[in-house]
Amino acid sequence: MAWKSRTRSLQVFDTELSADTVEWCPVSSDHDVLACGTYQLHKGVGEDDATPSRTGRLYLFEFRREGPMIPPLTELQRIDTAAILDLKWCHVPVSERPVLGMAAATGELQLFTLSGSQDGGRSLQPLSSLEVGAERLALSLDWSTGRLDSSSDIRVVCSDSAGCVSVLSLAEGALTALSQWKAHDFEAWISAFSYWDTQLLYSGGDDCKLKGWDLRVGPSSPTFTSKRHSMGVCSVHSSPHREHIVATGSYDEQVLLWDGRSMKRPLSETPLGGGVWRLKWHPTNQHLLLAACMHNDFHVLHCQQALEGGEGACPVVASYILHNSLAYGADWSRLSLEDPAPRSPPPAAAAAEEPLAESVGHLRIQYESPTASFDTSLEDDAGRYIPEVAAAAPPPPAAGPPLHPDTDAASVSCLLASCSFYDHMLHVWRWDWTPEEAEPC
Structure with missing residues (x-):
């Protein structure tokens, strides 16, 4: 069966500061709420002010479809904070309210409660905070509740720029440190729970290593160490649908799917042409995986073939290419899009969605790490990444997956959000994926 894939921008919002993380609320009463975090490095000037400072801002939005001419995103709140490296909502309510976790450049893990007011408004209120370490940056966090487990044992894992991983518990509205250990030689970019067995953790670092940890036996040694990625490991996400399945991404531009046993x-290896900063499994479709690929936009992978034992890369079934800077934050919404797919755009709008033509390359600072180190790379005049060795560019993924109509939905309509760094932009967009109508005989 042939399938038609279309992405369409719904709204673009200027975050003013560099945007690096977006998260839709997973709690059913507040699926229309979106959080966005920013990170701004202020370089010191002169010998007396050589230490850079970092600031950020936390945005809260509401999504509402009121008509084709009305922007669907409404800003509810903005909070000036320390620079934000990661945001994650707890997947279940805490004391009947959604809770948002924030990894900050001050080395703190901060929690906010989403509260309603008598006039129907909603806002974030501070709940608890805990410093995971002095003179370090908190880089990522994950909740143990990924399978919508509402048990009272709610924990958070956090990784930091000192290469450490910390596990904390949330009870009676307060964070408590349970354990911390040195997991990686350099920055520990990512940490994540196995959602099926929350005594198991994964971590990835700038030492190019992916590691597993079992909290029951302690962190004295990892359960495994993989060096399959050739550069820093910066994304890990456990599938909430398939036990043992884990997706990892790296600066080496590869997405790997694993069976944790x-x-x-790996089960599969997919080249995406850009450092894979974030991976997100679709909240209800077990085969769809969203990738934020720093130098190469945002893509949706269809992983059915790999998950069923097939060989080869996972095909890309959708791409969103309207950002003009580093693709960092991305997330799926759980909101239902019941209205029909939009009509085909007029020729001028359609041309805007085509890949931009390459122009003469030049040297530009392309990636600024949270620890204030710099990499350089080639970009064209439109800000698109040009590999240093064009001949080494990975082959394009397959055009479409081998679908089984009896097991796949007849169509897919999704709402997504993504953000990019240097142009400080938040985009809300939809993706429609439908079977092609057969041509009449």
């Missing part, structure tokens, strides 16, 4: 060899 056998970490010697």
Whole structure:
């Protein structure tokens, strides 16, 4: 069966500061709420002010479809904060309210409660905070509740720029540190729970290593260490739909799918042409995986073939290419889009969605790490990444997956959000994926 894929921008919002993380609320009463975090590095000037400072801002939005001419995103709140490296909502309510976790450049993990007011408004209120370490940046966090487990044992894992991983518990509205250990030689970019067995953790670092940890036996040694990624590991996400399935991404531009019971060899390896900063499994469709690919936009992978034992890369079924800077934050919404797919755009609008033509390359600072180190790379005049060795560029993924109509939905309509760094932009967009109508005989 042939399928038609279309992405369409719904709204663009200027975050003013560099945007690096977006998260839709997973709690059913507040699926229309979106949080966005920013990170701004202020370089010191002169010998007396050589230490850079970092500031950020936390935005809260509401999504509402009121008509084709009305922007659907409404800003509810903005909070000036320390620079934000990661945001994650707890997947279940805490004391009947959604809770948002924030990893900050001050080395703190901060929690906010989403509260309603008598006039129907909503806002974030501080709940609890805990410093995971002095003179370090908190880089990522994940909740143990990924399978919508509402048990009272709610924990958070956090990784930091000192290479450490911390596990904390949330009870009676307060964070308590349970354990912390040195997991990586350099920055520990990412940490994540196995949602099926929350005593198991994964971590990835700038030492190019992916590691597993079992909290029952302690962190004295990892359960495995993989060096399959050739550069820093910066994204890990456990599937909430399939036990043992884990997706990882790296600066090496590869997405690997793993069976957690056998970490010697990945199930699949997909080149995406840009450092894979974030991966997100779709909240209800077990085969769809969203990737934010720093130098190469945002893509949706269809992983059915790999998950069923097939070989080869996961095909890309959708791409969103309207950002003009580093693709960092991305997330799926759980809101239902019941209205029909939009009509085909007029020729001028359609041309805007085509890949931009390459122009002469030049040297530009392309990636600024949270620890204030710099990499350089080639960009064209439109800000698109040009590999240093064009001949080494990965082959394009397959055009479409081998679908089974009896097991796949007849169509897919999704609402997504993404953000990019240097142009400080938040985009809200939709993706429609439908079977092609057969041509009449």
